[in-house]
Amino acid sequence: MDFHQENCIGCGYCVSGCPFNVPRISQKDSKAYKCTLCSDRVAVGLEPACVKVCPTGSISFGSKVDMQELAAERVTELKERGFKNAGLYDPAGVGGTHVMYVLNHADKPALYSGLPADPTIAPTVTLWKSVAKPLAMAGMAAAALGGLFHYVMKGPNEVSKEIEAEVERELEGEK
Amino acid sequence: MTNHWSDIKNADVVLIMGGNAAEAHPCGFKWVTEAKAKNKARLVVVDPRFTRSAALADLYAPIRTGTDIAFLGGVINYLIAGNKVYVKTDPTLENPRCVWNLLKAHFARYTPEMVEKICGTPKDKFLQVAEMLASTHTPDRVMTILYALGWTQHSTGSQIIRTAAMVQLLLGNIGRAGGGVNALRGHSNIQGLTDLGLLSNLLPGYMTLPGEKETDYDAYIAKRAPKPMRPGQLSYWQNYGKFHVSLMKAWYGAAATKDNNWAFDYLPKLDKTYDVLQVFELMHQGKMTGYFAQGFNPLNSFPNKAKVSAALSKLKFLVIMDPLATETSEFWQNHGEFNDVDPAKIQTTVFRLPTTCFAEEDGAIVNSGRWLQWHWKGAEPPGEAKTDPEIMAGLFLRLREMYKKDGGAFPDPILNLAWAYKRPDEPSPEELAKEYNGKALADQFDAKDPTKLVKKAGELLDGFAQLKDDGSTACGCWIFSGAWTEKGNMMARRDTADPWHNGQTLGWAFAWPANRRILYNRASADPSGKPWDAKRKQVWWDAAQSKWLGSDVPDFKADSAPEDGMGPFIMNPEGVARFFARGMMNEGPFPEHYEPFETPIGTNPMHPNNPKAVSNPAARVFKGDMEAFGTAKDFPYAATTYRLTEHFHYWTKHVESNAITQPEQFVEIGEALAAEKGIKAGDKVKVSSNRGYIKAVAVVTKRIKPLQVDGKTVHHVGIPLHWGFKGVAKNGFITNTLTPFVGDANTQTPEFKSFLVNVEKA
Numbered sequence A: 001m002d003f004h005q006e007n008c009i010g011c012g013y014c015v016s017g018c019p020f021n022v023p024r025i026s027q028k029d030s031k032a033y034k035c036t037l038c039s040d041r042v043a044v045g046l047e048p049a050c051v052k053v054c055p056t057g058s059i060s061f062g063s064k065v066d067m068q069e070l071a072a073e074r075v076t077e078l079k080e081r082g083f084k085n086a087g088l089y090d091p092a093g094v095g096g097t098h099v100m101y102v103l104n105h106a107d108k109p110a111l112y113s114g115l116p117a118d119p120t121i122a123p124t125v126t127l128w129k130s131v132a133k134p135l136a137m138a139g140m141a142a143a144a145l146g147g148l149f150h151y152v153m154k155g156p157n158e159v160s161k162e163i164e165a166e167v168e169r170e171l172e173g174e175k
Numbered sequence B: 001m002t003n004h005w006s007d008i009k010n011a012d013v014v015l016i017m018g019g020n021a022a023e024a025h026p027c028g029f030k031w032v033t034e035a036k037a038k039n040k041a042r043l044v045v046v047d048p049r050f051t052r053s054a055a056l057a058d059l060y061a062p063i064r065t066g067t068d069i070a071f072l073g074g075v076i077n078y079l080i081a082g083n084k085v086y087v088k089t090d091p092t093l094e095n096p097r098c099v100w101n102l103l104k105a106h107f108a109r110y111t112p113e114m115v116e117k118i119c120g121t122p123k124d125k126f127l128q129v130a131e132m133l134a135s136t137h138t139p140d141r142v143m144t145i146l147y148a149l150g151w152t153q154h155s156t157g158s159q160i161i162r163t164a165a166m167v168q169l170l171l172g173n174i175g176r177a178g179g180g181v182n183a184l185r186g187h188s189n190i191q192g193l194t195d196l197g198l199l200s201n202l203l204p205g206y207m208t209l210p211g212e213k214e215t216d217y218d219a220y221i222a223k224r225a226p227k228p229m230r231p232g233q234l235s236y237w238q239n240y241g242k243f244h245v246s247l248m249k250a251w252y253g254a255a256a257t258k259d260n261n262w263a264f265d266y267l268p269k270l271d272k273t274y275d276v277l278q279v280f281e282l283m284h285q286g287k288m289t290g291y292f293a294q295g296f297n298p299l300n301s302f303p304n305k306a307k308v309s310a311a312l313s314k315l316k317f318l319v320i321m322d323p324l325a326t327e328t329s330e331f332w333q334n335h336g337e338f339n340d341v342d343p344a345k346i347q348t349t350v351f352r353l354p355t356t357c358f359a360e361e362d363g364a365i366v367n368s369g370r371w372l373q374w375h376w377k378g379a380e381p382p383g384e385a386k387t388d389p390e391i392m393a394g395l396f397l398r399l400r401e402m403y404k405k406d407g408g409a410f411p412d413p414i415l416n417l418a419w420a421y422k423r424p425d426e427p428s429p430e431e432l433a434k435e436y437n438g439k440a441l442a443d444q445f446d447a448k449d450p451t452k453l454v455k456k457a458g459e460l461l462d463g464f465a466q467l468k469d470d471g472s473t474a475c476g477c478w479i480f481s482g483a484w485t486e487k488g489n490m491m492a493r494r495d496t497a498d499p500w501h502n503g504q505t506l507g508w509a510f511a512w513p514a515n516r517r518i519l520y521n522r523a524s525a526d527p528s529g530k531p532w533d534a535k536r537k538q539v540w541w542d543a544a545q546s547k548w549l550g551s552d553v554p555d556f557k558a559d560s561a562p563e564d565g566m567g568p569f570i571m572n573p574e575g576v577a578r579f580f581a582r583g584m585m586n587e588g589p590f591p592e593h594y595e596p597f598e599t600p601i602g603t604n605p606m607h608p609n610n611p612k613a614v615s616n617p618a619a620r621v622f623k624g625d626m627e628a629f630g631t632a633k634d635f636p637y638a639a640t641t642y643r644l645t646e647h648f649h650y651w652t653k654h655v656e657s658n659a660i661t662q663p664e665q666f667v668e669i670g671e672a673l674a675a676e677k678g679i680k681a682g683d684k685v686k687v688s689s690n691r692g693y694i695k696a697v698a699v700v701t702k703r704i705k706p707l708q709v710d711g712k713t714v715h716h717v718g719i720p721l722h723w724g725f726k727g728v729a730k731n732g733f734i735t736n737t738l739t740p741f742v743g744d745a746n747t748q749t750p751e752f753k754s755f756l757v758n759v760e761k762a
Helices: A013-017 A039-043 A049-053 A064-080 A123-154 A161-174 B005-010 B026-039 B068-081 B099-107 B112-119 B123-134 B157-171 B190-195 B217-224 B236-255 B261-266 B276-284 B305-313 B388-406 B429-437 B656-661 B671-677
Strands: A087-089 A101-103 B013-017 B042-046 B059-061 B143-147 B181-183 B290-294 B317-322 B349-354 B363-366 B371-375 B453-455 B539-542 B547-550 B637-642 B666-670 B684-689 B692-701 B707-709 B712-714 B716-720 B755-761
Touching (some): B005 B143, B013 B026, B042 B123, B059 B123, B068 B099, B068 B123, B068 B157, B112 B707, B143 B157, B157 B181, B236 B261, B276 B305, B666 B684, B671 B692, B716 B755
Parallel strands (some): B013 B042, B042 B059, B290 B317
Antiparallel strands (some): A087 A101, B363 B371, B637 B755, B684 B692, B707 B712
């Protein structure tokens, strides 16, 4: 899971919608931030920085299937050591996660800094994705069509040089 | 360490006791994880607190602080009684005075019931641990023991470690890959400190300074170079003279001659040991004029801060060599409750000489596993900071000038010190490293073939086997010999090749002695020279070549055939390890449990009717310090100090990121004690001993449970020590305000880990 930072408008829906309470809105630039699993590094074939520097070798990185296999080995080992309920935290309710944990007591994930036992996608997000989004898309399409008609009928609406300069000054000020 | 960090992965059982590796040595702990993952190793943790190491253990047993000898003594009893031992030496073992029978009788008193009574460890837990440890008595299973300051910092510290060594010897776990008795060092290069003899009674390479009665050179050497006690044994210390003469040639060059006994009279002769407790006692008595604190913060690091502060106040001058502004450098400043002194009454002049830190200079650091690893400067030092050698050289050159000009009672040791560095004011790390490696002063020929030239005069030596006692070799630290040879800097090697898949990596850096990774490794093979365990092949006798080969450098005389009967413990004149140590330990030949000097139960259950045997009778207590001890009547709780992952000692409170992760001083109190005292998590509490008090935030935890000891309930209080009144973390109290001024009876390491406190809401 990652953001298109340049498109973020700081609406905060991701914060209220995240079942793991992860993203935060920056007070400095009002954009959302979270761990990106070093998508920039991963994109060029490197492991995330935490995996590379972890001094105790606690974090492994790989394809979902490889990691599930590694986790299965660890779970077998933990069970053999007496952790009957050892298991992988990869909750189905959210379609699995990209960061997975092998837990000694997988039956009680709340023991681990309050991991939710059965996380689901928040109704607002579901609503947005299943109902509101198509509606909004339809609305946007209608607006675009309307715009086209307006353009065809009235021609381009030019922005004066003064207004453009003012907007640029404001943007500079924000930086 | 007898073994080394990466060798921990070879273990079947890992015992962590007197340490908390997961928290205090997180990088090293990964080898425990490796042993668990690859070897199905079982981790056993014995500690007063349920530590982060305990959280990862297969078996955790609680223990009262300072009672480790009783616990390990109980293990020895369990092993002997259940015949779970792996020793077969004296074929009869029948004489009632033979060591085996004395050992049996001595430890038979440490029954599981006695262990429970002293340690507070429930009997069934103790027996589970003993059974797990005992599972390694077979040749195919090995246990490593990892310990740290939780063993050393007791008035019985040396004997605790000795008892652990006895457990390992009984189980046959010494000299084995995945075995050994392994000290996890705290400070970077603290291993190098003892190796180079920076303790007041030592010379480099574990040679010792003469005592004041030892004025005869030959007798001094003879005493330290024992002849074999049994036929066919090596008794390697017989070579002491070679190491010693080569050292004196390195130090005094041409001024050390056969005629002046290699400058023997230049060496100080000790009337007593000058350990730091002794030094601060003398300072406290007003008998010292000046003191150099080089990379040392005694106000924080030494017990009974009030005494240390009073002692520093009596000095005429104090020199601080440190990269940081330490508390010691400002001991004379009033910092409110944290350091309530009156500067007007302190006349000590303090000089601060800023030094570089390790990352600002080249050099070698010796790690816990005895590896000398060369490192390179990472940054230029800030401001006026200079390296320690540069400062010491500057002082030396000026002192020498003064002696030259003014003479003195005995200026020779100063005037004749060899100082042939390219820049006399700044000896380089490379020159110093070559000096401790050693070089030939005259052409060296093969002992068996005198026509064969081995080394030309001036060449670097290959190792300590080439040292001579005729003045023709020089070597600053015999155990480091081989670190920088004619082939180059062996410490800078970074070859990770591991052809035997046992983690010994002989091409990585240089391990003393002789690049050997596991000490006593001859014991990994049976008497006939065959490895005990085919899975862990370390050294073996090759009959065809008539020599010892191995995946490690054999710790043995290379051509001594098994049938010659040489024992694996070649440093001992008898060739075997010692269960019964005559004249070595101040308490006597066998370890015995004694209570900490501040005991929560007031009696020693091993000697309930002998008031003189409550605490270590061999320990040294100075006048006034005994009176400063508290009793359980006023200070009912057993306290112990420790360190946290987020901080290193008193340094990292000067670093913002560390200060953010652990900003404020706290103490850990169990839920039961907190309920009794009405203390809630987050309350400010006052923790006091008979020597002072600190105030800190209370962390109320499940990790510390009350123990039943000798019919009494004993609560522990855990006190991390990283705070002070300098740095960027929140200012706090110096934890060692609370600790008692008494040390181990052999090493004088202070008893930081066991003392008594009271806790109340502040």
